[in-house]
Amino acid sequence: MYELQQGDMIGDIYKVKKLLSQGSFGKVYIGKNIESGMKVAIKVEKQEMQNFLSLEREVEILKKLRGIPQVPQLLWYGKYKELQVMITKMLGFDLIYFLKKNKKFSIECIFNIAQQMIEILENIHKKNIIHRDLKPENILGKSHSDQIYLIDFGIAKDFVKSKKQSKAKIPFIGTSRYASVTAHRGLEQSKRDDLESLGYVLIYLLKQKLPWSNYEKSENDRLERIGQLKYEIKPQEICEGCPQQLLNYMTQVAQLNHQQIPNYQKLKSIFQLKINHKQYMIFDWSNTQFVNSKTIQDKKNNNNNQKQNKYDSVQHIKLSADKMSSRHLHTITFHVDSNASSCFNSQQSSSMQHSFGSHQSVQVDFLNSDSSVQSQKKQNKLSTFDAFIINDDIMPIKDQLQLMELENQDLEIKHNLLHYHSVYYNFKNPFQGILSLKIN
Incomplete structure (x- = not known):
């Protein structure tokens, strides 16, 4: 028996990488x-x-189906090592993969799957193709994409519209969990059967079970029991616990006859969310952002709030600066004696140790006189930047405004600036300024 091996070259340009999946009909490799x-x-x-x-x-x-964007694009077909091989473009991972990864899907995600799948079915039905095996494993998606794809047309059929449905019984075709009632009864499937199977897929994605899930464990009469339950159960029971849209969809599909052309646009409109004026919806596994009028307005409001906060912060700095200017001679005094250098070095070492130990606050209270220290002890603990504003009389107002703007933009930059510009600047320059005054 021939098997593909890693490294095999097909058609001189397609290299086999590894096995992706396998089923009853064959295997799929990534290349x-x-x-x-x-x-x-x-x-x-x-x-x-x-x-x-x-x-x-x-x-x-x-x-x-060539030209339909959401079905596989055929790249190569032929024999290799006595094997029939078909090569298509890699389209992503199936919905079961994303369901296991995300644990569950949001309503918006499921509704978007519904809309796109109805459109895909409409396009392939126009070509008289019936898929006959809709299931989450045959629907693919990928990150950074707002599209899904329908694959595996191995048991699909080129459907020719006839005046009456054939009464001849045919073998079951499809997957028992999602197959239509017609498939269980051994009758020829039509366009409505694809839509019925899609409904079962959507309900399963939402609830991760179907009313006949327990029957799937049965080995002997599994198909018969599942088919009988599907035939007898009402749409209200199938859709129990689901949004009203799913019940509306299943009800409308159930009313279609074998030869009727479905109103695809009407079915798609069932799943169009009109709340919040959404322009389009995203998948839970996609990084695409919602775009709707409400979101845009929220962004504008947030920007306005940020601008107002920055304005308030600037006004706060200016007000604090004005207050500091009026009381400059009263709140800050300097005592320079023979022990000033040793005292400064001791306090500098203590404050430096504190700032290296924590990035949450920086001590800048070394400039206060005795009365200022006592007054500060009575106050509540100040934020890092408030302490910087109150105790810094030497840094120009322009620099303070720039530092405040950086604080609003990036917390890490704020801490670095406070560390280097607040600690070292405030430790050194005040005494340098006093010494220069004394010399003059």
Whole structure:
């Protein structure tokens, strides 16, 4: 039995990297275009399944769907090591992967999946293609993207509209958890069956279970029991605990007949959230931001509040500076004697040790006279920047305004500036200024 190996080159430019997944029909490998660097998905049909021609059918369907942006783009098809191989562009991870990663999906995310999937189904139905195997594993998404993709057309069918539905019973086709009632009854599926399966997918993504989940463990009559429950259960019971939109959707789909062309636009409109005037919605795994009028207005209000806060801060600095100027001679006095140098060095060492030990506050109270120290002890603990404003008479007002603006923008820059400009500046320059006055 032939198998693809890591490092195999297909079509001279596609290199096999590693196994991604496998199922009953074959295996999927991650590969790479060695010329462009683009990641690709390499699908290989099992040799024992080649008589079913599933990969050949999928290739023909993808050729017919060429030009639809949210289905796989066929890059290469042929035989390699006696294996039927199909190569498409790598489109991301399936919804089960994201569901396990995010634990659950938001309503906005599920509604966006619904809208995009209805649009994808509309596009492939226009080409008379019925997917017949809708499930979360066949819906892909990726980060930094606001689109999802529908893959795996291995059991899809080129549907030709007929006047009446065939009564001949056919084998079950699809996945039992999400298959339509028609599929369980062994009848030919139509466009409405894809939409019905999508409804089951959406409910599962929301609740992570379906009413027939317990039957899936049964081995003997699993298909019959699940099909019978789907046939008997009412939409209200299936959608219990779900938003009203899902019930509306399932009700409208149930009213469609076999040959009827669905009103896709009407179905999509069910999931359009009109609250907060949202222009579009995002996926939970995407980094795209919401864009809506309310958000834009909130951003404007936040900007205005920030500007007002900066204005208030500037006014606070100016007011503090004016007060300091009026009481400069009364609040700050200097005593220079023979022990001044040793006293300064002792206090400098103590304050430096405190500032290196914590970035949350910087002590700058060394300039106060005895009366100022006693007055300060009666006050509540000041913030770092308030202490800097009250005790600094030497730094120019322009520099103080600039420092305050930096504080509003970046906390880390504030701490660094306070450390270097407040501690060292205030320790050294006051005495240098006094000594220069004394010399003059």
